[in-house]
Amino acid sequence: MSNILVILESRDGSLRAASLEALGAARIIADQRGASVIALATEKCELDATLLGGAGADKVLLADAASHSADGAAATAARVAKESDANVVLLSATVRGRDLTARIAALLDTGFAADCTAIDADAMTFTRPEFGGRAFATVKINGPVAVASLRGNFFAAAGREASAEVSEVTSETGVSMVTEISSQAGGRPDVSEATKVVSGGRGMGDAENWPLLEAVADAIPGCALGATRAVVDSGWRPHSEQVGQTGKTVAPELYIAAGISGAIQHLAGMSSSKVIVAINKDAEAPIFKHATYGIVGDALEVLPALAEELSKLDL
Amino acid sequence: MNIISFVKRVPATTANVAIADNKLNPEGVEFVLNPYDEFAVEESLAIKEAAGAGSITAISFGAGETQKELRTVLAMGADTAVLLANPAAPEADGATTARVLAENCKGREFDLLMFGKQSVDRDQHGVGPAVATLLGVPCITEVVKLELAEGKVIAEREIEGAREIVEATLPCAITCQKGLNTPRFASLRGIMAAKKKPLEVVDVEIGETTVEVVAMNLPPARPAGRIVGEGAAAVPELVSALRNEAKVL
Numbered sequence: 001m002s003n004i005l006v007i008l009e010s011r012d013g014s015l016r017a018a019s020l021e022a023l024g025a026a027r028i029i030a031d032q033r034g035a036s037v038i039a040l041a042t043e044k045c046e047l048d049a050t051l052l053g054g055a056g057a058d059k060v061l062l063a064d065a066a067s068h069s070a071d072g073a074a075a076t077a078a079r080v081a082k083e084s085d086a087n088v089v090l091l092s093a094t095v096r097g098r099d100l101t102a103r104i105a106a107l108l109d110t111g112f113a114a115d116c117t118a119i120d121a122d123a124m125t126f127t128r129p130e131f132g133g134r135a136f137a138t139v140k141i142n143g144p145v146a147v148a149s150l151r152g153n154f155f156a157a158a159g160r161e162a163s164a165e166v167s168e169v170t171s172e173t174g175v176s177m178v179t180e181i182s183s184q185a186g187g188r189p190d191v192s193e194a195t196k197v198v199s200g201g202r203g204m205g206d207a208e209n210w211p212l213l214e215a216v217a218d219a220i221p222g223c224a225l226g227a228t229r230a231v232v233d234s235g236w237r238p239h240s241e242q243v244g245q246t247g248k249t250v251a252p253e254l255y256i257a258a259g260i261s262g263a264i265q266h267l268a269g270m271s272s273s274k275v276i277v278a279i280n281k282d283a284e285a286p287i288f289k290h291a292t293y294g295i296v297g298d299a300l301e302v303l304p305a306l307a308e309e310l311s312k313l314d315l
Numbered sequence: 316m317n318i319i320s321f322v323k324r325v326p327a328t329t330a331n332v333a334i335a336d337n338k339l340n341p342e343g344v345e346f347v348l349n350p351y352d353e354f355a356v357e358e359s360l361a362i363k364e365a366a367g368a369g370s371i372t373a374i375s376f377g378a379g380e381t382q383k384e385l386r387t388v389l390a391m392g393a394d395t396a397v398l399l400a401n402p403a404a405p406e407a408d409g410a411t412t413a414r415v416l417a418e419n420c421k422g423r424e425f426d427l428l429m430f431g432k433q434s435v436d437r438d439q440h441g442v443g444p445a446v447a448t449l450l451g452v453p454c455i456t457e458v459v460k461l462e463l464a465e466g467k468v469i470a471e472r473e474i475e476g477a478r479e480i481v482e483a484t485l486p487c488a489i490t491c492q493k494g495l496n497t498p499r500f501a502s503l504r505g506i507m508a509a510k511k512k513p514l515e516v517v518d519v520e521i522g523e524t525t526v527e528v529v530a531m532n533l534p535p536a537r538p539a540g541r542i543v544g545e546g547a548a549a550v551p552e553l554v555s556a557l558r559n560e561a562k563v564l
């Protein structure tokens with residue numbers, strides 16, 4: 001029997017929420033085929049057997065590496081994939097996850113699909129964006145194992161009542177080593193992981209106007225800040241907030257675009273958001289063609305009103 | 316310092332994507348050097364300049380037209396270029412591309428393998444780490460800051476919500492992210508010099524590809540939206556729509 005292996009991602013000893021989405025996707029494939037879902041944490045971390053079981057795992061393996069080494073983690077994952085007879089390996093399409101996806105495929109002499117947005121468990125095909133989201137390819141992996149990373153917010157944890165059985169495994173040692181991690185200040189979620197995003201463009205006028213966007217983000221729990229390349233290139237905001245073809249790709253439930261024209265490269269990063277709100281003073285701005293709701297007006301006036309209205313809701 | 320800088324010819328990010336036979340219809344599409352590969356080339360040049368010695372070889376797995384992008388890289392300052400030519404190269408998946416590149420690196424001397432973090436056509440983010448894995452060298456992906464010291468590489472990269480410092484030993488592969496540097500433009504002198512630099516074309520076999528595209532579609536059209544109103548006065552209606560209609564608040 002063939003199994004589904006999910007590579008869990010952790011940081012500072014705690015599991016990243018994106019890993020639960022991968023477990024949910026794995027559960028669907030496993031149920032279709034009567035297979036098991038095996039989860040592997042490639043570094044030491046705190047694991048909750050009920051949380052992981054509920055998300056979709058049958059078995060959880062905890063490796064003993066003290067910190068992240070990409071080549072070490074890939075070697076551990078490839079060994080476990082062989083030992084556990086896995087013919088599908090799933091990861092999250094994070095910076096680390098995409099890196100590992102390619103390495104694990106190389107070690108297992110097979111192909112990989114990054115950033116998948118859908119899986120057909122019957123045909124065992126993966127759908128993924130190409131050309132910055134201007135096309136979607138459905139691919140079949142012809143090697144012995146299908147290795148794929150899953151884009152955030154497209155899959156969900158299984159939500160079942162089950163507890164996974166946890167055991168320990170040894171890690172392979174790597175050459176490259178993470179020696180330091182510094183969290184970005186602000187306490188807001190990263191734009192690529194958030195379910196709500198408020199994003200500003202050149203129409204915000206100046207870096208000094210960002211508190212208006214921050215006030216909106218503060219009124220919505222779990223809301224991240226985003227920006228266009230024009231804003232990042234002007235030095236108003238850090239590159240880590242850039243959304244688009246040369247920034248991050250996001251698919252939140254809600255994306256609020258303030259003073260953003262809707263250039264093709266920006267749309268590439270956010271057009272699969274569930275609900276898009278555009279605030280732009282130009283009624284002809286291309287962003288309105290992609291928006292669910294639009295307000296024609298000055299962002300510097302609309303945003304404070306929005307922050308106030310949202311704070312009344314006490315979300 | 317011997318550096319191999321890998322480049323790809325890709326459709327411009329503004330290109331209108333039309334699909335024929337489950338692939339991009341190249342008709343009327345402008346092709347450019349992959350923007351992330353420009354960061355890799357620039358970093359290679361800066362490292363060689365700082366070291367005061369060494370050579371930079373640009374390698375591309377591409378169709379014949381890719382000679383144009385390789386000339387651009389030579390004009391920026393690379394010393395030699397190699398085109399691993401196959402007409403089907405533009406459609407090859409990440410794992411297949413990595414296999415072809417790795418096979419052709421065997422027997423070449425290198426300290427650094429420089430890649431863009433992704434090519435903006437297939438968007439797989441995996442050729443760099445896959446080549447490194449096949450060659451058995453360490454790799455650091457999505458690098459925004461790079462330091463070399465005594466056989467060691469210290470790199471900084473942005474992960475979700477944090478920055479991490481990663482150390483590895485040379486030889487090593489690096490994939491380059493925006494923020495690492497500002498790529499130079501080729502000077503007129505560089506363009507003239509590039510015409511005389513060696514550009515070798517080697518025909519390569521692809522063999523069986525590991526990933527098969529069974530369908531390719533344009534993204535589903537978004538349902539039509541609506542303008543809720545003008546200015547701050549429209550805010551209550553917007554919030555009510557988000558809460559009661561779209562149910563995202």
Ligand SMILES: Cc1cc2nc3c(=O)[nH]c(=O)nc-3n(C[C@H](O)[C@H](O)[C@H](O)COP(=O)(O)OP(=O)(O)OC[C@H]3O[C@@H](n4cnc5c(N)ncnc54)[C@H](O)[C@@H]3O)c2cc1C
Pocket residue numbers: 200201202203204205227228229230231242243244245246247248258259260261262263264265266269279280281282285297298299300328350
């Ligand atoms: C290779 C390449 C890669 C790229 N990658 C990216 C990327 O990853 N992400 C990205 O975002 N861009 C990217 N771009 C740039 C992209 O083409 C656009 O230039 C950029 O997205 C525009 O940003 P903007 O919407 O903030 O600015 P603009 O296009 O200048 O738009 C500003 C908008 O604000 C409106 N406005 C002005 N004042 C106000 C006001 N007071 N209130 C409300 N609205 C107002 C205007 O009507 C206008 O629509 C890339 C370009 C290239 C060539």
